[in-house]
Amino acid sequence: MSKVEKQPFSKTMTEIKNVFLDTFLTKNIVLVQAIGITPILAAGVTLQKGVVLTLCTAAVLLPASLFMSLFGDKLPTWVRAPIYSVGAALILLGAAVLLDRSVSNELYASLYVFLPLTAVNTLVSYRAGGFSVSHVPVVALTDAIASSLGFGLVICVVSALREMASFGTLWGETLNFAIVLPEAALPYAAFLLLGFMAAFLQWIQSVIARRENASVRLNG
Amino acid sequence: MTDFIKFILAAAVLQNVVLMTGFGSSVMIRISKKRTNILPFSALLCIFATLTVLVCYPLDLLIGTSVISKYIRPLMIVTVTALLYIASVVLLRKRFPEVFSRISRLLPIAAFNNLVIGIALIINHQFSVSLPGAIGLSLGACAGFLLLSWLTTEGMERLDNPDVPKSFRGLPSVLIYLGILSLALMGFSGSVSMI
Amino acid sequence: MNFKMAHAPHLRCSERGSQMCADLLIVFAPLCVLSAIYYGVRPVLLVLTGLLSAVLFETFGYLLMRRKPKISDGSAAVTGVLIGSLVSPLSPYWLPVAGAAFAIFAVKMPMGGSGRNLFNPAAAGLAAVTLCFPGFFFTYPDPGLGIPLPLSSRALSEVITLSSPAAQLASGGQTLYSPTMLLLGNFPGPIGATAIAILLACGLFLLVRRTITPYIIFPYLATCALLAALFPRVSGGLTGSVMAELCSGYLLFCGIFMLNDPVTAPRHWLGRTAYGVLAGLFVMLMRYFGRFEEGACFAILLVNAFATTLDRLGWYAVNLKRIKRRRHSA
Numbered sequence: 140m141s142k143v144e145k146q147p148f149s150k151t152m153t154e155i156k157n158v159f160l161d162t163f164l165t166k167n168i169v170l171v172q173a174i175g176i177t178p179i180l181a182a183g184v185t186l187q188k189g190v191v192l193t194l195c196t197a198a199v200l201l202p203a204s205l206f207m208s209l210f211g212d213k214l215p216t217w218v219r220a221p222i223y224s225v226g227a228a229l230i231l232l233g234a235a236v237l238l239d240r241s242v243s244n245e246l247y248a249s250l251y252v253f254l255p256l257t258a259v260n261t262l263v264s265y266r267a268g269g270f271s272v273s274h275v276p277v278v279a280l281t282d283a284i285a286s287s288l289g290f291g292l293v294i295c296v297v298s299a300l301r302e303m304a305s306f307g308t309l310w311g312e313t314l315n316f317a318i319v320l321p322e323a324a325l326p327y328a329a330f331l332l333l334g335f336m337a338a339f340l341q342w343i344q345s346v347i348a349r350r351e352n353a354s355v356r357l358n359g
Numbered sequence: 360m361t362d363f364i365k366f367i368l369a370a371a372v373l374q375n376v377v378l379m380t381g382f383g384s385s386v387m388i389r390i391s392k393k394r395t396n397i398l399p400f401s402a403l404l405c406i407f408a409t410l411t412v413l414v415c416y417p418l419d420l421l422i423g424t425s426v427i428s429k430y431i432r433p434l435m436i437v438t439v440t441a442l443l444y445i446a447s448v449v450l451l452r453k454r455f456p457e458v459f460s461r462i463s464r465l466l467p468i469a470a471f472n473n474l475v476i477g478i479a480l481i482i483n484h485q486f487s488v489s490l491p492g493a494i495g496l497s498l499g500a501c502a503g504f505l506l507l508s509w510l511t512t513e514g515m516e517r518l519d520n521p522d523v524p525k526s527f528r529g530l531p532s533v534l535i536y537l538g539i540l541s542l543a544l545m546g547f548s549g550s551v552s553m554i
Numbered sequence: 555m556n557f558k559m560a561h562a563p564h565l566r567c568s569e570r571g572s573q574m575c576a577d578l579l580i581v582f583a584p585l586c587v588l589s590a591i592y593y594g595v596r597p598v599l600l601v602l603t604g605l606l607s608a609v610l611f612e613t614f615g616y617l618l619m620r621r622k623p624k625i626s627d628g629s630a631a632v633t634g635v636l637i638g639s640l641v642s643p644l645s646p647y648w649l650p651v652a653g654a655a656f657a658i659f660a661v662k663m664p665m666g667g668s669g670r671n672l673f674n675p676a677a678a679g680l681a682a683v684t685l686c687f688p689g690f691f692f693t694y695p696d697p698g699l700g701i702p703l704p705l706s707s708r709a710l711s712e713v714i715t716l717s718s719p720a721a722q723l724a725s726g727g728q729t730l731y732s733p734t735m736l737l738l739g740n741f742p743g744p745i746g747a748t749a750i751a752i753l754l755a756c757g758l759f760l761l762v763r764r765t766i767t768p769y770i771i772f773p774y775l776a777t778c779a780l781l782a783a784l785f786p787r788v789s790g791g792l793t794g795s796v797m798a799e800l801c802s803g804y805l806l807f808c809g810i811f812m813l814n815d816p817v818t819a820p821r822h823w824l825g826r827t828a829y830g831v832l833a834g835l836f837v838m839l840m841r842y843f844g845r846f847e848e849g850a851c852f853a854i855l856l857v858n859a860f861a862t863t864l865d866r867l868g869w870y871a872v873n874l875k876r877i878k879r880r881r882h883s884a
Contacts, residue, residue, distance in 0.1 A: 176384045341529075
């Protein structure tokens, strides 16, 4: 889809709605496009870490997408990657200081490796660097929001489940669980969880498609 | 020298970096969809990872371990990688333009990658390691990436069959395949000891 | 030309698949009998629990996928019996059920059901159970008890446990078991993996029936023996080390029953040989550097992933001259 300078507002709104639903659900950024799996595997172990990573991803993705949409096509292709990566690293420097000083030292220490990795996350390379360049700023921003939300949903669900299974807690609060499996904190559990979640999403989509086909046949 | 060998073996096979820490897993899945991409991409990854480690190692020692240097370290690593990437683009465009036109799409992903930055981050932060060990770690990680990409491509081919349930066709079955491979590696000692 | 689509195991005769499974189930009978002699009815019940749960889960899985259940090929039964035979006689009844559930729902069904699994389901189920519940998995009773084990899991805490030869090897101690004791199964270990003499007889029977292939089992055992001889973990000389390594844990059991799975093993003879060697290497590496005293199931999962590559390499290696000639003439 090429950038259209002037188009009717309603068409832009439809495009926004489609892009949002596409990136958030139908072609969910993690479960269908296999983008952004790295942080979920090793760092998506407690819900708090999941939420922090989502916020950092959003903090990096939104400005990067907006910037690439506004100025990306004016820059030569090869220069784009260093610009948004270094820019993202600068934003994350601020986020790191904020996390360490104002929120929690231990959280920062445990996320020391994965926080800066958000700068080079495939989310940024493929969405900001790929999608946003060829779309109007509003659509690019919508896509960035949908990607962050899609990623956030998946990482929070996986982290919450793993936290409950491996430590018996949720957001640090102990729950009354009889079975605690410390091995759920290992990466293989994340891979398997993601696989089953992706299958669940595909199943839901096939059910919806079947219902739509049935109603089309009834009406048509 | 023993450090070098120890880390190469560890990062490539015994505790494959991609499966244990997740560095580069998204990229690996996307690259493995086309068999011909695997070798050139892994070679590029290896070059960037090793060069980044080589440059960042002395810089690490230079900035020390104060609180401020802890914050600046990631930015320093990303900047080093960016400079290396720009240098490689300039060099390739001048000297080897056909090579550049063929790999220009893979180049930014190979440079700005969780594996490259992640390896540089964990060295001297998680465990202090000598320079040969650090180089061994990055080489081993890339060798492990290559091995795993190959196994993933083979797996994807076998999973492309009509008996797989409809909900599991495509990415879900590949993720489960990687999960079982990761489970297999859990037999070796150490949980996620690199993080 | 009309081609008929078929999937693994690619066996010439369609009855061969179920016949192979029937052979495997037959040879488990003497193993269960010996275990019953040492420990009473409990081990047999554990094996049966594994068998029933695997068959039930597979039926349920096929119904979920809205397909006709195909249990008559026997693969689910074999998976269940394998899992049931490798748990400790002291393990609770839910352990083989958990293993079977993982094997069927996480490995077999998502990858396409019978004939399509990329990994041996029994090995995967055992790996998951070993990882999550090592305490239950590696606690073995003393075979010299003289009285049968209690059937209820609650009464098990009073049973005396002994460390198995694999655990002794892992801790670097001297194994206390003579070759006779090792051959007769008079040492602590998993239900079906201790009776070495009977296992060897089973292996011979399966070789004669061509259910297992010599191209996999002999290189596998040779590699394990070679590594045991080169890097001994006990000070009993070469033979002592080789005997101890080959008879402890479930190394031999895996080589006979799990490596030869026709769905996950290579087809080409050279690929099979390389597969056996690689499997032996991984099993011994798991013993030397692994987390657990016995990691053969993890090693089998690893080597399963290499099966197609080894097949390919084997074929190319053998046909290299022909390919080169064709390229020159073209």
